[in-house]
Amino acid sequence: MHSQKPRERRMPSKIALGFAAALAVLAAGSATAQTNKYDYPVTTVTLTTHSKPGSGSDLFLRKLSKALSEEMGINFVVDYWAGGSGAKAMAQLAKAKPDGSVFYATTPTHVTTSLLSAPPVTYKDIDYAVNVFFDPEIIYALSSSPFNTMKDAVEWSKANPGKARWGGSTAGSLERQILERINSASDAKATVIPQDDGAALLINVLGGSVDLGVGELQELNSYIEAGKVKVLGVYYPDRLAALPNAATIQEQGLDKDVIRKFRGLAAPKGVPPATIAKLEKAVQAILANPEFQKEYKADALVAGYMSQADYRVFMANFVKEQEGFLKQFGVTQN
Structure with a gap:
């Protein structure tokens, strides 16, 4: 008596998988x-x-x-x-x-x-x-920068009028406003250079085209953890739990009011x-x-x-x- 061969298992077709x-x-x-909890x-x-x-x-x-x-x-x-x-x-x-x-x-x-x-x-x-x-916005620079705080950057700029290059994103951006306010209030005489966007600004900070930039921790965190950039200051009324050692701009005496x-x-x-x-x-x-x-x-x-x-x-x-x-x-x- 001949034994029957086991029936081969057929793989489901792409159509069947797609339908499923x-x-x-x-x-x-x-x-x-069915679980619309708020009756939205x-x-x-x-x-x-x-x-x-x-x-x-x-x-x-x-x-x-x-x-x-x-x-x-x-x-x-x-x-x-x-x-x-x-x-x-x-x-x-x-x-x-x-x-x-x-x-x-x-x-x-x-x-x-x-x-x-x-x-x-x-x-x-x-x-x-x-x-x-x-x-909250973060002011940052290359890890090799001589500045450890934004106040350091301001003092250097005041001692070297017109030589500091601060990158501030697009013309009317909050990032540019932050730097213009600090520049004006401290009479730092830095040149604030608009960038196309935050990504372009980061590239220019990393490449040394500008001395520092302003961005969000979400975008900068991996670069901070990798040791490529360092934080010069936090633009927010309070210190951040994620950056407890980074002084706020107000603590550094560079801006009385903070735009959130x-x-x-x-x-x-x-x-x-x-x-x-x-x-x-x-x-x-x-x-x-x-x-x-x-x-x-x-x-x-x-x-x-x-x-x-x-x-x-x-x-x-x-x-x-x-x-x-x-x-x-x-x-x-x-």
Whole structure:
């Protein structure tokens, strides 16, 4: 009697695998929708940024989307509306449906773009929903730099008028404002050189084209840990837990007031207050979550919750400050 050969196992086809994956995605989406803890009006929310993948805003939104998805039981996804330093994103947001399905990551950039470039759609055409974090700025230099603090850099610049080269990102950026304020207040007589963006600035600091730069710890941390750059000062009212030995600019006597870089969410005009209230409640919940706190504190982000009402007031005051800076220092688009 002949024994039967064992039947060969057939590998699933790519079509079958794709179909199974699609079913898994649909099942996950359905499960998420069924666990809508806040009774939010939509089950998928898009968080957009005008920045590129890997930027500070991108990292902020990725952390935020994950935390909000888990807290609210709905889907949050990140999308990129790059172009025009926020001009394109504001235009897209302004025409989006005001149902709580789309929000835009706000930083000072969209305000300075509105004031300097006067695009067809500006900050006046969108609404502010909630602020989440403040993002302290770090002044840094090459590890081989003779400066150990920003005060050292200022003193050297005063002793060598016109020779210091400080890199300050784009023309109206907060990073440039920080250096212009220090330069003016201390009469350092340094040359503040605008850069295309934070990445270009870092390259020029590493290459020695500029003596120092300003950036965020999220972007600089790996270079600090690798010993390539060192911190000269922290531009924030308090020292950071992640950098306990780095003195603030105020401690160094270089600036009395500190402009805080914010990270929040803007919405199309007309989103119902009840919808915004649910988002406000969820943001407060995740900021109080110990696991999420470990994540954002590791990146030196500071919880900066503001309700819609408070955020609107904050932004109105911020716009006035920006208008004053641009006028005082004669900053233009170029």
